[in-house]
Amino acid sequence: xxxxxxxxxxxxxxxxxxxxxxxxxxxxxxxxxxxxxxxxxxxxxxxxxxxxxxxxxxxxxxxxxxxxxxxxxxxxxxxxxxxxxxxxxxxxxxxxxxxxxxxxxxxxxxxxxxxxxxxxxxxxxxxxxxxxxxxxxxxxxxxxxxxxxxxx
Numbered sequence: 001x002x003x004x005x006x007x008x009x010x011x012x013x014x015x016x017x018x019x020x021x022x023x024x025x026x027x028x029x030x031x032x033x034x035x036x037x038x039x040x041x042x043x044x045x046x047x048x049x050x051x052x053x054x055x056x057x058x059x060x061x062x063x064x065x066x067x068x069x070x071x072x073x074x075x076x077x078x079x080x081x082x083x084x085x086x087x088x089x090x091x092x093x094x095x096x097x098x099x100x101x102x103x104x105x106x107x108x109x110x111x112x113x114x115x116x117x118x119x120x121x122x123x124x125x126x127x128x129x130x131x132x133x134x135x136x137x138x139x140x141x142x143x144x145x146x147x148x149x150x151x152x
Contacts, residue, residue: 002033009052020060031110032057036068038093046072054150065110066150067103073142101131105143115144
């Protein structure tokens with residue numbers, strides 16, 4: 001289940017349990033996907049989404065794939081606008097190739113419960129150097145760290 005960048009806790013807290021109930025009734029399992037916020041909402045939008053989704057994950061006892069937190073962790077405390085925008089697509093709202101790679105690592109950890117460290121860095125139909133070995137290792141390690149922090 002994925003929110004939208006401007007989701008409000010009141011609506012999310014009302015409807016997420018209802019979707020969770022339907023998911024369970026149909027024999028599936030819920031996973032909350034906490035995306036990164038749009039660049040103009042940095043950093044508050046990221047924290048708001050994470051707080052809302054992490055609380056719901058605990059309430060429903062379901063895993064949270066905290067992609068936005070992984071982005072924040074990657075950037076660290078001191079980041080420039082240029083460094084932040086490197087994870088976005090040109091629209092500054094959706095993830096670009098590097099941001100999507102972090103998403104994939106976070107989702108892998110949440111879906112499997114295993115570390116993404118060592119997974120391929122190659123993105124099909126993209127240049128081989130889209131994600132460098134160093135970037136891939138860092139993205140993978142951060143995804144695993146964040147997964148364990150958010151899903152103890």
